[in-house]
Amino acid sequence: MSVESAASPLRYKRLAYVALNVSDLARSTAFYRDLVGLSVSESCEAFVALRCSRDHHNLLLYRGRQPGIKRVGFELDSVAELATARRELEALGLSVEALSKEELKALRTVDALRFRLPGCGLCIELLVQMMHMAEPYRPTVSKIERLGHVVLNVRDFQAAMDWLCGKLGFRVSDLVPEFAAFLRCHPNPLHHSFAILAGAEDHLNHINFMVTDIDDIGCAMNRIKKAGVEVVFGPGRHQPSESIFLYFQDPDGMTVEYSFGMEKFPEFGAREARLLEPVPATLDSWGSVPAPGFGKTGRIETPA
Known part of the structure; x- marks a missing residue:
């Protein structure tokens, strides 16, 4: 299997936010605020916006019938790059949705477009210039550095690879052949902002928040256990990215990860x-084993 990525005019600044559907908006808001450590920046009829940076939001929670992932937002550098992205996506035969002025205003974003990843149907938003809040993000229970990455299970692994790397400009950092691909949104330097795993169904595997201190991992493990939250994997160390990790479940059973440390890549060279190797030690060199509920819950929202 090739690990080469085709040249693409799409240039990604970063993973900006993830939008989740949750069954109980108040319960999930409390979880991500009080146990994970995000700050609520806005609560309106449509969604609750939470952040771990100066951005208006890094996580959006929507009330939904089935828990899962609603969309993923990646930021580009400029409005000009967004126009280039639109032309490129339309040339690839994808249906590109423009956001209304009302939704752009609600999302505190200058401009954005959306399309769906063929196969699994994930809604991907490309955006520019999200509003920065006047007050900086102030860590509470954990010193969160940023929203780190999103991981999906996909039924057609090779087709997803062909789209993400062959057409949409993602770069492969590490590959477990026919099982896992860790992808960076070039030229962002992080080892991966997006990853895919081969699976029987298309669904969310987990979302990740990166912390600034290894003590945040240990403190989080004790904090969430005291709150009755299940740890489903770790603590441990990934061979890909070299990060130390801890996975646990949100109130709907979706998997959330804290991680400390990550390899970074230069834009050139x-x-x-x-x-x-496709063995358990690749995912955890410390030898922990995932619980049965790890990465199992999280429907990908697709059009009705």
Whole structure:
């Protein structure tokens, strides 16, 4: 299996936010605020916006019948790049949705577009210039550095790879052949902002928040256990990205990860992607084993 990424005019600044559907908006808001450590920046009829940065939001919670992922937002550098992205996506035969002025205003974003990843149907938003809040994000229970990444299970692994890397400009950092691909949104330097795993169904595997201190991992494990939250994997260390991790479940059973540390790549002259062995030690060199509920809950919202 090739790990090469085709040249693409799409240039990603970062993973900006994730939108989740939750069954109980108040319960999930309290969880992500009080146990995970995000700050609520806005609560309106349509959604609750939470942040771990100066951005208006890094996580949006919507009330939904089935828990899962609603969409993922990646930020580009400029409005001009967004126009280039629109032309490129339409040339690829994708249906591109323009956001209304009302929704852009509600999302505190200058401009954005949306399309769906063929196969799994994930809604991806490309945006520019999200509003920065006057007050900086102030860490509470954990020193969160940023929203780190999103991981999906996909039924057609190779088709997803062909789209993400062959057409949409993601770069492979590490690959477990026919099982897992860790992808960076080039030229963002983080080892991965998006990843896919082979699975029997298309669904969310987990979302990640990166912390600034290894003590945040240990403190989080004790904090969430005292709150009756299940730890479903870790603590441990990933061979890909070299990060120390802890996975636990939100009130709907969706998997959330804290991680500390991550390999970074230069825009030019980066190392080649590694082919990693498909064994448990690749995912955790410390030897922990995922619980049955790890990465199992999280429907991908698709059009009715």
